[in-house]
Amino acid sequence: MDPTLTVLLYSSLAAAAAALGVLPLVGRTQVPKVWIGWANAIAGGLMLGSAHALSGAGVELGPFSVAAGALLGVAFTYGTHRVSDTEDLDLNRLADTDPTYGSKVLLTSFLHSASEGVAIGVAMVINLPFGIFVALAIAVHNIPEATVLCAVLRGRGVGLGTAAGLAMAMNSGQVLLAVTVFAVLSAAPAAVPPVIGFAVGTLVYLVLVELIPESYREAGPTTIAVLTSLTMGVLILLHGGLS
Numbered sequence: 001m002d003p004t005l006t007v008l009l010y011s012s013l014a015a016a017a018a019a020l021g022v023l024p025l026v027g028r029t030q031v032p033k034v035w036i037g038w039a040n041a042i043a044g045g046l047m048l049g050s051a052h053a054l055s056g057a058g059v060e061l062g063p064f065s066v067a068a069g070a071l072l073g074v075a076f077t078y079g080t081h082r083v084s085d086t087e088d089l090d091l092n093r094l095a096d097t098d099p100t101y102g103s104k105v106l107l108t109s110f111l112h113s114a115s116e117g118v119a120i121g122v123a124m125v126i127n128l129p130f131g132i133f134v135a136l137a138i139a140v141h142n143i144p145e146a147t148v149l150c151a152v153l154r155g156r157g158v159g160l161g162t163a164a165g166l167a168m169a170m171n172s173g174q175v176l177l178a179v180t181v182f183a184v185l186s187a188a189p190a191a192v193p194p195v196i197g198f199a200v201g202t203l204v205y206l207v208l209v210e211l212i213p214e215s216y217r218e219a220g221p222t223t224i225a226v227l228t229s230l231t232m233g234v235l236i237l238l239h240g241g242l243s
Contacts, residue, residue, distance in 0.1 A: 003124070003128060003182070003186075004179065004182065004183065006124070006128055006131075006132070007120070007121065007124045007131065007178055007179050007182045008175065008178075008179055010120070010124075010131070010132055010135035010136070010139075011117065011120050011121075011135060011174050011175045011178035011179065012175050013135065013136075013139055014116075014120065014135050014136070014138045014139035014142055014171070014174055015113070015142070015168055015171035015172060015174050015175050016168055017139040017140070017142045017143055018142040018143065018145070018146035018149075018164075018167040018168050018170070018171045019146070019164040019165070019167055019168050020143045020146070021142070021143050021144065021145065021146025021147040021148075021149065021150050021164075021167050022146070022147070022150045022160050022163050022164040022167065023147075024147055024151075025147070025150055025151060025154050025160065025163070026160065028154075029154045029155065029157075030151065030154065030155055031147070031151050033218045033219075034218055034219045035147070035151075036147070036148050036151060036214075036215075036218050037214070037215040037216075037217070037218030037219025037220075037223075037224060038144075038215075038219055038223075038224075038227060039144035039145070039147045039148050040144070040145075040148060040211045040212075040214050040215040040218070040224075041211070041212070041215045041219070041223075041224045041227040041228045041231070042141075042144040042227060042228075042231050043141050043142075043144045043145040043148075043211060044207040044211040044212055044215065044228050044231075045227065045228040045229065045230065045231025045232040045233075045234075045235070046137055046138070046140060046141035046231055046232070046235055047116075047141060047203045047204075047206065047207050047211070048203070048204065048207055048228070048232040049137065049231070049232040049233075049234075049235025049236050049239070050119060050134055050137050050138065050141075050203060050235070051119075051199075051200045051203040051204050051207075052232070052235075052236055052239075053123075053130070053133070053134065053137075053235075053236070053239045054119060054122070054123060054134070054196050054199055054200050054203075055196070055197075055200045057123075057126050057130065057196065058193055058196035058197060058200065061192060061193045061196070062193035065193035065194045065197065066193050066194065066196050066197035066200070067197060068194055068197060069193065069194030069195060069196060069197020069198040069199075069200075069201065070197040070198065070200050070201035070204075071197075071201060072194070072197070072198055072201065073115075073197060073198035073199065073200065073201025073202040073205065074201040074202070074204075074205045076198070076201075076202065077111075077115065077201070077202045077205045077206065078205065078209075080111055081108075081111065084104070084107055084111070085104065105149060105152050106149075106166065106170055108210075109145070109146075109149050109167075109170040109171075110170045110171075110172075110173050111173075112145065112206060113142075113170060113171040113172070113173040113174045114173035114174070114176075114177050115199070115202035115203060115206060116138045116141075116142075116174050116203070117173050117174035117175065117176060117177025117178040117181070118177050118178075118181050118195065118198060118199045118202065119134060119138065119199040119200075119202075119203060120134055120135045120138060120174060120177075120178040120181075121177060121178040121179065121180065121181025121182040121185070122181055122182075122185060122192060122195045122196050122199050123135070123199075124178070124182045125181075125182055125185040125186060125189070125192055126192070126196075133238075133239060135178075137235055138174065142167075142171055142174075146167035146171075149163075149166070149167050149170065150163040150164070150167055153166060181195065207228075212224065212228065215228075
């Protein structure tokens with residue numbers, strides 16, 4: 001298969017997996033807030049595991065460039081969330097009917113997916129099997145992350161099918177960025193190390209600043225720390241076994 005088609009296929013699979021996030025809401029319009037905490041913790045652990053795998057590959061290519069890219073990724077992510085006024089968004093307001101809040105939740109989901117698309121694209125450039133591994137990890141991550149989004153949407157009266165469709169649509173940035181980054185870096189391989197760093201910086205920032213603090217408020221620090229660490233550890237073990 002053509003490499004670009006491989007990137008398109010697996011990034012699309014990752015985006016489509018978000019539709020499964022609606023399953024915990026079948027037969028109900030709300031879920032316990034502790035479930036939201038667990039979902040964020042699992043998503044965060046998978047993001048940290050993906051960042052670990054990417055940083056390991058990046059260090060071999062150019063540690064200083066990776067570090068510089070990571071700083072840029074943190075600054076970019078902070079800046080985009082600040083400009084969009086989503087940096088302190090509370091995702092457990094499940095019954096909030098404010099139109100502005102709903103729009104911000106959707107925007108936050110889209111911004112997250114764009115960062116993950118960069119990670120998939122640069123991983124595919126490193127080599128396709130590694131890229132497929134990262135794409136599948138992001139696909140699994142998209143499920144609990146989408147559960148949070150779908151819970152908010154269901155609390156606002158959105159139907160199951162529409163919520164699943166919106167969850168996939170908000171992950172379309174993964175596909176666009178994955179294919180674009182892959183094409184650009186294939187033509188300019190010297191840019192691979194800083195882009196690896198950029199992806200790592202964005203993923204770690206999102207986990208530490210948004211997902212984990214949110215999870216602590218919903219399910220308590222000990223449970224969340226254990227669940228995040230276990231999820232991250234399983235992904236690292238799987239990556240080590242495939243290397």
